[in-house]
Amino acid sequence: xQGVVARSFVSQFFxxxxxxxxxxxxxxxxxxxxxxxxxxxxxxxxxxxxxxYIRRFGLQNSMAPVMAWMLxxxxxxxxxxxxxxxxxxxxxxxxxxxxxxxxxxVVYPEDYPTLFVNNSxxxxxxxxFGMIDTRRYLLKRAISQSFEREKFVLIKKNINHLIDSxxxxxxxxxxxxxxxxxxxxxIHQYALVHxxxxxxxxxxxxxxxxxxxxxxxxxxxxxxxxQFIAVFKSLSxxxxxxxxxxxxxxxxxLLAEKFSKDELVDTSLVMALxxxxxxxxxxxxxxxxxxxxxxxx
Amino acid sequence: xVISNTTKMALxxxxxxxxxxxxxxxxxxxxxxxxxxxxxxxxxxxxxxxLKRSLERVSMTILGGIxxxxxxxxxxxxxxxxxxxxxxxxxxxxxxxxxxxxxxVFALTGxxxxxFAMVGGWNFxxxxxRIVDTALGALIAILVGCFFLPVKTDISELFAGHFxxxxxxLQLAFDGKLHTNQIAASQRLFSDFxxxxxxxxxxxxxxxxxxxxxxxxxxxxxQTAFCTQYVVGLIDAYSWLAPYLxxxxxxxxxxxxxxxxxxxxxxxxxxxxxxxPPMLPAVNLTELLTKAIHADPNRFAALDTEVLGxxxxxxxxxxxxxxxxxxxxxxxxxxxx
Numbered sequence: 208x209q210g211v212v213a214r215s216f217v218s219q220f221f222x223x224x225x226x227x228x229x230x231x232x233x234x235x236x237x238x239x240x241x242x243x244x245x246x247x248x249x250x251x252x253x254x255x256x257x258x259x260y261i262r263r264f265g266l267q268n269s270m271a272p273v274m275a276w277m278l279x280x281x282x283x284x285x286x287x288x289x290x291x292x293x294x295x296x297x298x299x300x301x302x303x304x305x306x307x308x309x310x311x312x313v314v315y316p317e318d319y320p321t322l323f324v325n326n327s328x329x330x331x332x333x334x335x336f337g338m339i340d341t342r343r344y345l346l347k348r349a350i351s352q353s354f355e356r357e358k359f360v361l362i363k364k365n366i367n368h369l370i371d372s373x374x375x376x377x378x379x380x381x382x383x384x385x386x387x388x389x390x391x392x393x394i395h396q397y398a399l400v401h402x403x404x405x406x407x408x409x410x411x412x413x414x415x416x417x418x419x420x421x422x423x424x425x426x427x428x429x430x431x432x433x434q435f436i437a438v439f440k441s442l443s444x445x446x447x448x449x450x451x452x453x454x455x456x457x458x459x460x461l462l463a464e465k466f467s468k469d470e471l472v473d474t475s476l477v478m479a480l481x482x483x484x485x486x487x488x489x490x491x492x493x494x495x496x497x498x499x500x501x502x503x504x
Numbered sequence: 505x506v507i508s509n510t511t512k513m514a515l516x517x518x519x520x521x522x523x524x525x526x527x528x529x530x531x532x533x534x535x536x537x538x539x540x541x542x543x544x545x546x547x548x549x550x551x552x553x554x555l556k557r558s559l560e561r562v563s564m565t566i567l568g569g570i571x572x573x574x575x576x577x578x579x580x581x582x583x584x585x586x587x588x589x590x591x592x593x594x595x596x597x598x599x600x601x602x603x604x605x606x607x608x609v610f611a612l613t614g615x616x617x618x619x620f621a622m623v624g625g626w627n628f629x630x631x632x633x634r635i636v637d638t639a640l641g642a643l644i645a646i647l648v649g650c651f652f653l654p655v656k657t658d659i660s661e662l663f664a665g666h667f668x669x670x671x672x673x674l675q676l677a678f679d680g681k682l683h684t685n686q687i688a689a690s691q692r693l694f695s696d697f698x699x700x701x702x703x704x705x706x707x708x709x710x711x712x713x714x715x716x717x718x719x720x721x722x723x724x725x726x727q728t729a730f731c732t733q734y735v736v737g738l739i740d741a742y743s744w745l746a747p748y749l750x751x752x753x754x755x756x757x758x759x760x761x762x763x764x765x766x767x768x769x770x771x772x773x774x775x776x777x778x779x780x781p782p783m784l785p786a787v788n789l790t791e792l793l794t795k796a797i798h799a800d801p802n803r804f805a806a807l808d809t810e811v812l813g814x815x816x817x818x819x820x821x822x823x824x825x826x827x828x829x830x831x832x833x834x835x836x837x838x839x840x841x
């Protein structure tokens with residue numbers, strides 16, 4: 208039953224019903240024209256036009272139009288005896304459509320609100336993983352592989368995928384109520400991802416210029432990372448879209464203290480470190496905002 | 505009369521099927537349905553997408569067909585094995601088609617092999633016919649997509665539109681509107697770029713015979729990705745740092761914003777092949793930073809974000825303008841070819 212584009216269960220049910228009727232009708236059409244080559248060609252052309260023309264009605268990315276054309280096409284090329292086997296094939300189609308409908312609606316039905324919650328929780332876990340790997344990167348003595356191949360850089364693709372998926376869910380009117388809160392949650396999730404990008408960019412600049420941070424500074428950064436790991440691990444979204452954490456904002460005073468002990472005059476180094484600290488501040492700010500959205504503080 | 509893209513696609517599909525039917529009838533092709541089927545499914549929204557899918561379809565039909573055929577002849581001729589493999593291929597075809605089209609087509613071809621094996625039999629003649637017919641159908645879809653009401657991406661306009669959105673987001677961020685609106689603007693900008701990146705592969709096929717080669721195109725995509733990231737970073741940082749900035753800081757930021765506005769406008773003129781004034785170099789902003797650090801290094805020692813927020817923002821402007829300059833010079837190079 209590919210091709211259903213409805214989001215709520217009721218509209219999905221009606222889509223399934225409507226598509227089943229269309230699929231059955233075009234299959235029957237295919238059966239009745241299979242012995243008339245000219246008519247068959249004409250029907251394929253007209254149906255090919257129609258199924259693509261109706262894409263403008265919200266079916267741009269749906270497989271349903273192509274499926275309808277293919278069922279008609281399939282009915283004309285199936286090798287069988289028209290007089291004796293016709294009813295068997297129609298029965299097969301009816302059973303197939305019924306089984307497909309039941310499976311689509313009952314087995315792993317598409318539940319977008321739950322997917323939004325799961326995506327959000329995966330996002331927090333991935334950010335935690337990213338911070339774990341960043342900590343490993345900081346504490347490693349020799350870094351041999353390319354920066355772009357580090358795990359904490361590579362996971363950015365997955366993070367972006369999750370955030371895109373949540374955005375698509377939000378844009379498809381899945382949430383009848385609480386839209387404003389969910390949009391706000393999404394904005395802060397975006398901001399967290401961008402803060403992560405700012406952090407990566409800082410490390411990239413440090414790597415490009417081959418700056419070696421002092422052990423004390425690396426240790427301070429590692430401690431902060433460890434605290435953020437705990438915060439991201441504890442972040443979770445409930446089914447009512449509220450975000451909870453058992454941790455408070457990560458204090459950055461230690462970092463400022465360690466920074467002040469190093470002589471900083473190189474523009475690129477100063478900016479990289481300043482942005483690194485900014486990314487931590489943004490993490491703190493948006494985590495607090497995320498937890499506040501639903502609680503209404 | 506303006507014809508919508510869906511109408512164009514519908515007309516292209518009808519013509520592709522008509523040509524496929526004529527080819528099948530004129531050359532008495534026994535299993536011409538592969539040609540008709542391929543012509544139908546490979547006529548897609550844009551010519552680039554049709555070309556991409558056609559190349560993937562033909563290559564994976566060859567590879568998937570050979571693998572499926574080898575598996576069919578290697579395994580014992582047992583109905584249960586055939587049904588099991590059929591189901592396995594169906595699973596992977598349905599699973600992979602929406603997320604990784606190429607691998608999905610590979611599984612789909614395997615499915616066809618075992619479907620034929622189940623209803624009658626499969627042999628090398630059928631494999632050869634399927635490959636040739638699929639290639640013919642793909643060729644029809646490509647030719648129709650290229651010459652009849654072609655839907656091609658206006659690459660210059662695509663990027664110019666994105667840079668206009670970038671400028672609009674920056675102006676919204678710095679005009680003192682609500683905090684949430686600022687981040688929402690950066691979110692929209694990011695989504696817009698993700699859409700360009702998603703279609704980048706299909707667009708890259710459209711420029712096969714363009715003076716901008718694929719390497720330049722991917723360079724353009726990468727630089728635009730950086731620009732988007734810096735604008736988003738800029739907006740996020742400003743939304744948080746604005747309360748800590750002094751009047752002088754605000755003036756400095758406005759100067760940087762005006763430089764960026766000028767550069768983005770020049771870039772858009774060049775993208776649209778209009779005479780563009782020279783860009784303002786990003787180095788001016790870097791000098792500003794360097795001077796401030798050398799004048800008072802202690803001020804930077806603690807890296808206090810609240811005090812040094814101005815430099816965070818200027819940093820993003822610097823990086824953004826550097827990338828805009830890079831794109832501007834790339835376009836200049838491409839225009840002279």
